[in-house]
Amino acid sequence: MSDSLLLVSIAVLGGTGKEGKGLAYRWAKAGYHVYIGSRDPAKAGNTAREISDMLGGEVSVEGFGNAEAAKKADIVILTVPYAAHKDTIESVKKDLQGKILVDVTVPLVPPKVATVQMPPDGSAAQEALAILGKGVEVCAAFQNISHEHLLDNADVDCDVLVTGTTKEARAEVLKLVRAAKLHGWDAGPIENSAVVEGLTSVLIGINKKYGSSHAGIKITGVDR
Amino acid sequence: MSDSLLLVSIAVLGGTGKEGKGLAYRWAKAGYHVYIGSRDPAKAGNTAREISDMLGGEVSVEGFGNAEAAKKADIVILTVPYAAHKDTIESVKKDLQGKILVDVTVPLVPPKVATVQMPPDGSAAQEALAILGKGVEVCAAFQNISHEHLLDNADVDCDVLVTGTTKEARAEVLKLVRAAKLHGWDAGPIENSAVVEGLTSVLIGINKKYGSSHAGIKITGVDR
Numbered sequence: 001m002s003d004s005l006l007l008v009s010i011a012v013l014g015g016t017g018k019e020g021k022g023l024a025y026r027w028a029k030a031g032y033h034v035y036i037g038s039r040d041p042a043k044a045g046n047t048a049r050e051i052s053d054m055l056g057g058e059v060s061v062e063g064f065g066n067a068e069a070a071k072k073a074d075i076v077i078l079t080v081p082y083a084a085h086k087d088t089i090e091s092v093k094k095d096l097q098g099k100i101l102v103d104v105t106v107p108l109v110p111p112k113v114a115t116v117q118m119p120p121d122g123s124a125a126q127e128a129l130a131i132l133g134k135g136v137e138v139c140a141a142f143q144n145i146s147h148e149h150l151l152d153n154a155d156v157d158c159d160v161l162v163t164g165t166t167k168e169a170r171a172e173v174l175k176l177v178r179a180a181k182l183h184g185w186d187a188g189p190i191e192n193s194a195v196v197e198g199l200t201s202v203l204i205g206i207n208k209k210y211g212s213s214h215a216g217i218k219i220t221g222v223d224r
Numbered sequence: 225m226s227d228s229l230l231l232v233s234i235a236v237l238g239g240t241g242k243e244g245k246g247l248a249y250r251w252a253k254a255g256y257h258v259y260i261g262s263r264d265p266a267k268a269g270n271t272a273r274e275i276s277d278m279l280g281g282e283v284s285v286e287g288f289g290n291a292e293a294a295k296k297a298d299i300v301i302l303t304v305p306y307a308a309h310k311d312t313i314e315s316v317k318k319d320l321q322g323k324i325l326v327d328v329t330v331p332l333v334p335p336k337v338a339t340v341q342m343p344p345d346g347s348a349a350q351e352a353l354a355i356l357g358k359g360v361e362v363c364a365a366f367q368n369i370s371h372e373h374l375l376d377n378a379d380v381d382c383d384v385l386v387t388g389t390t391k392e393a394r395a396e397v398l399k400l401v402r403a404a405k406l407h408g409w410d411a412g413p414i415e416n417s418a419v420v421e422g423l424t425s426v427l428i429g430i431n432k433k434y435g436s437s438h439a440g441i442k443i444t445g446v447d448r
Contacts, residue, residue, distance in 0.1 A: 114412050114413075115412065115413050115415050115416065116412075116415050116416045116418060116419055117415065118418070146445070157444040157445055158444055158445065161426065185430055185434075186429070186430070186433050187426045187429065187430070188338050188339065188340075188425070188426055188429040189338075189339050191339050191340050191341065192339065192340045192422065192425060192426050192429070194340060194342070194418065194419070194422060195340055195418070195419050195422035195423055195425070195426055196426075198416065198418060198419035198422075199419055199423075201412070201416060201419070202385065202411045202412055202416050202419055202420075203443075205410070205411065205412040205416070206409055206410070206411070206443060206446060207446075209410050210409075210446045210447070212445055212446040212447070213445075214445045215443055215444070215445045215446045216443070216444040216445045217441050217442065217443060217444060218441065218442045218444050219427075219430060219439055219440070219441060220381040220382055220439070220440040220441060220442050221370070221381055221382065221436055221437075221438045221439045221440045222430060222431075222434045222436040222439045223434070223436070
């Protein structure tokens with residue numbers, strides 16, 4: 001592995017959910033120290049043990065409450081449902097200062113989840129930034145990845161578009177994308193998050209219309 | 225060809241530009257009657273003759289002023305720069321009633337063209353709808369297609385996401401996508417236009433960052 005970040009530790013808040021657990025699994029497998037965060041530390045502990053068992057025990061995964069997990073980690077991934085987005089961010093605000101937050105949240109508004117309906121700040125990631133302030137680098141990524149294939153070792157036929165406040169922060173997140181055996185692209189500034197988050201609604205609509213279950217996207221026309 | 229719409233006529237407003245001319249070429253080639261529209265009818269006539277010559281003269285392409293082209297056609301495609309978007313739509317408003325307008329416009333705001341900056345209505349297509357009212361079906365499509373390959377017969381390695389006010393209108397536009405030898409997807413309601421228009425800024429940024437010139441996207445995970 002050319003990325004020399006194996007000592008970086010990663011917290012996955014909401015890591016007991018399907019998407020968070022799948023990402024945590026891939027990073028644990030790649031050798032990262034992973035902290036599963038949950039509102040319920042016992043649940044986080046269970047998920048950590050499950051992942052460890054799946055990987056034969058030779059990995060470093062522990063479970064904590066969200067704030068404790070955020071405090072321990074160098075980079076923090078947020079994979080909670082949109083309804084819990086604001087409260088979770090506020091609850092870990094002080095633990096995120098000086099770090100990178102990677103927001104995986106899609107601001108779906110039921111029942112019309114196939115219709116793009118961005119919040120007033122422009123996107124979930126921009127809402128996070130508005131709460132956290134300039135002491136945190138906020139990136140957004142992984143919203144379009146179907147969780148189904150994260151827990152096996154299959155190739156995921158969907159690229160990861162990474163937006164964020166600085167190109168340095170996006171470059172750090174792209175290392176995590178590669179470590180998860182996914183293909184990522186620098187998709188530009190935080191203002192571009194609405195496109196990547198909104199793409200999830202477009203893909204939900206395509207799944208419904210064309211009878212599929214894991215529509216994704218790939219960038220074409222550029223050397224990989 | 226299974227689509228029995230060969231008698232539909234298509235106006236391409238701003239059809240002297242690269243994108244419009246490329247689309248007009250493909251539709252003329254497919255047997256559609258095409259009206260090139262421009263603010264300058266003489267320029268439109270020149271482009272029409274060029275396309276006709278490229279196709280050996282056995283096609284139906286004529287040039288007119290924008291309003292005249294819009295009046296004559298069943299479906300109207302709008303491929304003007306964003307700076308001319310509002311004025312052009314207002315100038316053809318009455319000629320569009322009862323028809324489908326396909327908005328190809330991307331609301332780029334120079335100099336930051338790689339940053340998504342949607343207008344207050346949400347997207348260029350929603351701006352068009354706000355001007356035109358409910359008497360016009362507004363769709364948005366073709367924003368992400370690089371013009372370079374439209375004028376040859378190469379496969380275009382980029383899908384077309386079609387948004388629009390009704391699924392019936394989107395289905396009509398998807399026929400035009402197929403006729404242009406492109407692969408299209410129903411990408412949902414007009415509110416989703418911001419994603420597809422904004423994707424253009426993301427692709428411009430990817431071109432710049434990765435040294436490419438025609439980044440595009442493909443939908444994966446769904447049978448074609």
